[in-house]
Amino acid sequence: MIRRNPVKSRLAAGKKCLGLWLVANSSMSAEIVAGTGVDFVIIDHEHGPGDLIGAAGQMQALRSGSIGGANDDGREPGGPAAILRVPWNDTPYIKRALDTGAEGIMVPYVETAAEAETAVRACKYPPAGNRGCAVSAIRATGFGHDSAEYWNRINDEVCTVLQIETRKGIDNIPEIAQVDGVDILFIGPTDTMATSGFNPTAPTAEALAVVESAEAAVKAAGKPMAAVPYGGRSAAQMFERGYDLVAAGSDLSLIRAGARAAMDAHRERWG
Ligand code: 3PY
Ligand code: MG
Numbered sequence: 001m002i003r004r005n006p007v008k009s010r011l012a013a014g015k016k017c018l019g020l021w022l023v024a025n026s027s028m029s030a031e032i033v034a035g036t037g038v039d040f041v042i043i044d045h046e047h048g049p050g051d052l053i054g055a056a057g058q059m060q061a062l063r064s065g066s067i068g069g070a071n072d073d074g075r076e077p078g079g080p081a082a083i084l085r086v087p088w089n090d091t092p093y094i095k096r097a098l099d100t101g102a103e104g105i106m107v108p109y110v111e112t113a114a115e116a117e118t119a120v121r122a123c124k125y126p127p128a129g130n131r132g133c134a135v136s137a138i139r140a141t142g143f144g145h146d147s148a149e150y151w152n153r154i155n156d157e158v159c160t161v162l163q164i165e166t167r168k169g170i171d172n173i174p175e176i177a178q179v180d181g182v183d184i185l186f187i188g189p190t191d192t193m194a195t196s197g198f199n200p201t202a203p204t205a206e207a208l209a210v211v212e213s214a215e216a217a218v219k220a221a222g223k224p225m226a227a228v229p230y231g232g233r234s235a236a237q238m239f240e241r242g243y244d245l246v247a248a249g250s251d252l253s254l255i256r257a258g259a260r261a262a263m264d265a266h267r268e269r270w271g
Contacts (some may be wrong), residue, residue, distance in 0.1 A: 018248060042084070090122075
């Protein structure tokens with residue numbers, strides 16, 4: 001069965017979406033995260049060691065719904081939306097990620113409307129796009145059990161997320177946002193600062209202002225806006241700023257933060 005994309009259905013209902021990153025290529029990380037009832041995950045293949053076999057295992061774990069009491073509050077059944085960030089705007093990789101079962105694709109470093117069109121076309125079967133078709137042989141269709149339903153529905157259900165991470169990309173947001181099939185614009189604060197000549201590990205007011213100019217442009221274009229928290233802001237503060245989706249932390253960063261807090265508390269008391 002092909003379900004309604006949970007991110008699309010929440011956005012259509014005017015709800016905000018909280019997500020987490022999966023960087024460790026671990027199905028157990030995915031299972032833990034899914035058990036929290038988080039709205040979406042981003043399986044990261046731009047950074048980290050992720051591969052498509054790992055992504056398949058993570059997507060199986062996301063759907064298992066076996067821990068944490070998820071799905072008892074009216075959310076789409078089947079766990080968080082699985083969005084896969086591809087390494088680059090690469091049509092063959094996007095095809096393989098979708099075939100593996102990703103419900104959304106996130107493309108880094110999009111700078112022009114032409115690049116946005118390339119990404120959207122890679123995410124859609126003809127005639128809307130140029131995604132290759134092997135519906136009887138792929139995990140996304142239940143290995144052929146759901147071929148017809150998948151073909152009929154996936155062009156509408158797939159979620160295309162484009163990242164804005166450069167000055168050129170910011171300048172072109174009005175045109176990028178108008179490309180049919182672009183669902184969400186995701187500002188990458190770290191790369192935006194880095195590509196604008198700033199040190200992203202110690203953001204100055206000037207560096208933050210560049211990211212804020214991207215926010216203003218996405219808002220003006222009327223597109224759903226996403227990012228990771230930046231400038232010391234919490235996820236809640238990001239939502240207050242007008243974000244529709246926030247990807248708040250990763251399996252790896254949350255382990256680091258938990259381990260750090262436990263050790264700091266121990267050292268403070270016991271030395
Ligand atoms: C960035 O900040 O550059 C991202 O890609 C999201 O973390
Ligand atoms: Mg980035």
